[in-house]
Structure formats: C-alpha cells, structure tokens
Amino acid sequence: MIEVEIKARCSPEIRKKIAALGSRMLGVENHLDLYFNSPLRDFARTDEALRIRTKEEGVRLTYKGPKLDEDTKSRREVTVRVDDPEALTEILESLGFVGSGTVKKRRTKYALGEAVLCLDDVEGLGTFLEIELSGDEDWSVQKREAQELMAELGLTESIRRSYLEMLAEKDPATDHLDRI
Amino acid sequence: MIEVEIKARCSPEIRKKIAALGSRMLGVENHLDLYFNSPLRDFARTDEALRIRTKEEGVRLTYKGPKLDEDTKSRREVTVRVDDPEALTEILESLGFVGSGTVKKRRTKYALGEAVLCLDDVEGLGTFLEIELSGDEDWSVQKREAQELMAELGLTESIRRSYLEMLAEKDPATDHLDRI
Numbered sequence A, B: 001m002i003e004v005e006i007k008a009r010c011s012p013e014i015r016k017k018i019a020a021l022g023s024r025m026l027g028v029e030n031h032l033d034l035y036f037n038s039p040l041r042d043f044a045r046t047d048e049a050l051r052i053r054t055k056e057e058g059v060r061l062t063y064k065g066p067k068l069d070e071d072t073k074s075r076r077e078v079t080v081r082v083d084d085p086e087a088l089t090e091i092l093e094s095l096g097f098v099g100s101g102t103v104k105k106r107r108t109k110y111a112l113g114e115a116v117l118c119l120d121d122v123e124g125l126g127t128f129l130e131i132e133l134s135g136d137e138d139w140s141v142q143k144r145e146a147q148e149l150m151a152e153l154g155l156t157e158s159i160r161r162s163y164l165e166m167l168a169e170k171d172p173a174t175d176h177l178d179r180i
Helices: A014-020 A085-094 A140-152 A163-170 B014-020 B085-094 B140-152 B163-170
Strands: A002-009 A024-037 A049-055 A058-064 A075-082 A098-112 A115-122 A126-135 B002-009 B024-037 B049-055 B058-064 B075-082 B098-112 B115-122 B126-135
Touching: A002 A140, A014 A098, A014 A115, A014 A126, A024 A085, A024 A163, A049 A085, A058 A085, A058 B085, A075 B085, A085 A098, A085 B058, A085 B075, A098 A163, A115 A140, A126 A140, B002 B140, B014 B098, B014 B115, B014 B126, B024 B085, B024 B163, B049 B085, B058 B085, B085 B098, B098 B163, B115 B140, B126 B140
Parallel strands: none
Antiparallel strands: A002 A075, A002 A126, A024 A049, A024 A098, A049 A058, A058 A075, A075 B075, A098 A115, A115 A126, B002 B075, B002 B126, B024 B049, B024 B098, B049 B058, B058 B075, B098 B115, B115 B126
16 A cells, blocks of 8 residues: 655644644554664665554554655555564564664644544654555545645645654764663 | 474374373364565574464464574574564565465364473374473473473474475475465
8 A cells, every 4th residue: 555645844733724624633642663674775775664663552563665756755554463562573683673763752643534634743853744645556646635735734845754864863873772 | 482392293193192191172273374584594594484373363473593402393482463464474575575485284282281282284294293381591391391291192203394394395396385
C-alpha cells in the first residue's frame, strides 16, 4: 500500500482551523518510536526506515520504502502487529540491525473525509501537522487532495525529512538512542 | 532463554511408551514453517535460523542462535507473536532476507515433569521425537534430564540437523520454497 503523506510545521493553534473544516477527532496517542538501521545498507542514504512503534493500543513493526516523489513523504509501508517490543528488538539486533534513534511524540488524530490529519507534538522539535491518505498504483489523486487540504489550512511547506533526521540535524552530538 | 533440545528419529508407536511414562497430552498442532536466510551471512554456515511459524493458535517470528554444544540442539531462542505472516514476509524480503525453505509438520505435544515432548510427523521426512526443556546460564541439568528421558524411551540417537537441512539433503534439487 502507498501511504501518501505531507508534513508541515505549524502552531498548536491550528487545531481550531482543523475543527472548523468539519473534522472528527479520532483520539490522542503517545508514540515511542525506535528506529533501526540495516547492516547491509545505510537507511539514511537509501531513504528506508525500520521502526518499532509502541503506543497505547499496542506495538507494531513497520518497514517504509524510499519516498516515491520529490515533494511529499509518500512511500510504500508494510506493518505487522507484535506482542513484545523487547523481544523484537533482541531479534533485530541478533540479525545485525542497529538502533539508530528514538522519537517520542503525542499525536492527536482527526478524520476529514478519506484523510487522516495527525497533529504531532514531537519531543525536542515542536508541533507539526501530517496529512495522510492511502493510495494504490495511481496515488496522484490522493496527493493532490492532501496538498489542497494543507493549503486550506494555510500551510504551504512540505517537509520531507523524518522527525528522526530533524532531531539528528538539531543535535548531532546526541544519537537519540535512549531506550524505554 | 536457552532452549535445551534433543531430537531422534522414532516409530509412531513410541506414543505408547510416552503415555506409559505418565505424560499428559497437551494437544496437536499443525505447523507451517517458513525459513529465511540473511543477506549478510549464510545461516546454513553460521548455524542460525529465522522462521515464521503459522499454527492454529497464531503466528510467531523466531530467531535461533547457533547451537551451544556438540551433542544436542540447545540454543538461544527469541520469539514474538505477530498478526500477519504475509506482511511480515514482505517486511523481511524488503530488508534483504530470502526465503530458504518450508517445513510442514503435525506435532503432538506431551508434558512430562518440566519437559515437553514433541512427536513430529514431518511431511517428506517421517516421525521424530524432540524433547525440550528451558534453561538459563547453567543448562547442564536440563541437558542431562533430556538425555536420560530419551534413553528411557529407548532412543540413543541425537540428530542435530534441522528438518529444513534434512529435507535439503534428501532432495537437493528442490529448494522447499513452496509457499502457503
């Protein structure tokens, strides 16, 4: 499945505009994301990601392929639910994968038509809005829809860097490897 | 955790001897095991294993480290439950892992003291008994216990090869890569 995704920095006040568009709040999640790098190729160069996400609802392992275009974060994503993040970390490390960083955030999710709006308070970075739509082979419609929605909210930026990359740029001395 | 494990070829008739020892039958499981090899090192040489097991109760990913001694199959094992074997296969393949074979078997499990006895009917190979005990750093007690139990059942053999290796030896032309 293709995850069409646009991200922009915003003010926490944007939640009023999101509400005014007629969105429905889906809930609040606290994410602890552990990222891993491959022993085979540097995911920072190949633009891939391997992540264990722990949130209230449970734990998931996600692989993200390289971004598919030049102006959004759209990419192939595959996810499985798992029951034990520590055992999974031990398996990944046994296979040669190396922890590359941790991202903690509080995500407020809204539904608006087919789109999911994620308002993220990211520890150490600030507030961001991500607009997500699921697509298949032809995801140009979803991409345009997400871009139009961003514009309606007064946001014209499109950040393609991950929170992990942004944290590393902000503070290169820290490897953001603190664990649970 | 260390999984102390001894395996021997046997006749299906051994179930009478297992019952006579006072064991308790735990149940019957049908296993479909998909094995993967690493792009980094050949698991056939390093004596590791990565497996997705699908059985009635659910799906699990297991990593097995190299065997720890010269006369049993004892090794470190780490396991997580997952919800979707096909998505997990897609993630592993995206990370460079390659399917190396499939093993199908019907396992009848018995409890006898701390030991679990697994009577396996393996498709294409025949019937085997595996005696399993969990140990920690000092697992010599568990190893002796498993060996004595094998001897009580009249089995002196100790096969250290996996079913996957035995299938490959039996029929080198087939890579046992048929999928679900």
